[in-house]
Amino acid sequence: MDYLGNLKMDISPDQKHFLLIDQNTDSIFVTDPMGAILNRYKRSGEGPEDYNDTHSGMAKFISNTEFILPATRGMYLYSLAGDLNQKYLVDFYPDFTIVFRNSDNIALRGNKIYTDLSGRYRGEGFEGVEYQQKARKIEVLDLQTGEFSPALPFPKASRFSSETEIHPAIAYYTNLAILDDTLFVSFRNEAKIYSYSLSNLDSAFSFKVIPFEKFILAKPTDPNDDAAFRMRDLFVGTVNRVIPLGNGEFIVDFLSGLSDEEVDPILNEAGTDFSKMIEEANKINTAGRVVFDGKAISPIIEKPEILGSLTKFVSRDEI
Numbered sequence: 001m002d003y004l005g006n007l008k009m010d011i012s013p014d015q016k017h018f019l020l021i022d023q024n025t026d027s028i029f030v031t032d033p034m035g036a037i038l039n040r041y042k043r044s045g046e047g048p049e050d051y052n053d054t055h056s057g058m059a060k061f062i063s064n065t066e067f068i069l070p071a072t073r074g075m076y077l078y079s080l081a082g083d084l085n086q087k088y089l090v091d092f093y094p095d096f097t098i099v100f101r102n103s104d105n106i107a108l109r110g111n112k113i114y115t116d117l118s119g120r121y122r123g124e125g126f127e128g129v130e131y132q133q134k135a136r137k138i139e140v141l142d143l144q145t146g147e148f149s150p151a152l153p154f155p156k157a158s159r160f161s162s163e164t165e166i167h168p169a170i171a172y173y174t175n176l177a178i179l180d181d182t183l184f185v186s187f188r189n190e191a192k193i194y195s196y197s198l199s200n201l202d203s204a205f206s207f208k209v210i211p212f213e214k215f216i217l218a219k220p221t222d223p224n225d226d227a228a229f230r231m232r233d234l235f236v237g238t239v240n241r242v243i244p245l246g247n248g249e250f251i252v253d254f255l256s257g258l259s260d261e262e263v264d265p266i267l268n269e270a271g272t273d274f275s276k277m278i279e280e281a282n283k284i285n286t287a288g289r290v291v292f293d294g295k296a297i298s299p300i301i302e303k304p305e306i307l308g309s310l311t312k313f314v315s316r317d318e319i
Helices: 128-134 231-235 260-270 274-284
Strands: 007-011 018-022 027-031 037-042 066-071 074-079 084-089 106-109 112-115 138-142 147-151 174-179 182-187 192-197 206-209 238-246 249-255 287-292
Touching: 066 106, 106 174, 112 174, 174 238, 182 238, 231 260, 231 274, 260 274
Parallel strands: none
Antiparallel strands: 007 018, 018 027, 027 037, 066 074, 074 084, 106 112, 112 138, 138 147, 174 182, 182 192, 192 206, 238 249, 249 287
């Protein structure tokens, strides 16, 4: 092992290169299948080929020689050597309550990239219930034209399309996945998977409810509360990732969340020590990955203690 860090990964289509990002340092690595480091560089910063601020999700190969990296202002296309080939910036300021840098928030099909990049409609003055009714939840980037276009209103079956309750933005953080011509959408604090035809992102053609035994929902936002972020909302139930397997099956990465009775003592004791909050919550939170067949979920998939997060699904035989 040449390097030890907190790594997230993608694999090139020909499986000859591994792409890794160290979450601790923003360093990018390209390795061969045996782990030997071929390229190592850092592209976050203010340079002409750097992405500003931070990356906002996992990078993905779009070919055997290029990968695209989502950042807080748009998308950056790099070669394996770390050279910037193209950058695609949105013409509005994206709205992030919190950035989940290890999220799977982009999906690729042909020359289009689908990404969770909210903020366009807040810039037009929509807030609260009005935002939930009028906003589009994702942006679609056309790699040929370089243009972004908004798509996907909140589905009618989602609690986030409510006309009476305002929900915190962190609750509807969006995960995306594509299989064949179907886009699968899940929201962070909702135990549902929505299916969309790529030719019609205006309405879901179906949805499935994931029957978790326990899944704590975030409370609606008080319209008189000016707080942009509530620490409590970090410890609710979350759907972190959905991977379609075909035949109506999915791998679902989730956290069950903690009740008020469970989380209040943790928040009170930890004070402002965020690391302690997470450490104590992890001791009693139910977390893991299950197989969901559209009706029922499997027991949590067992894995050796040393293994971390699930980063790449290649096939049913190789994860």
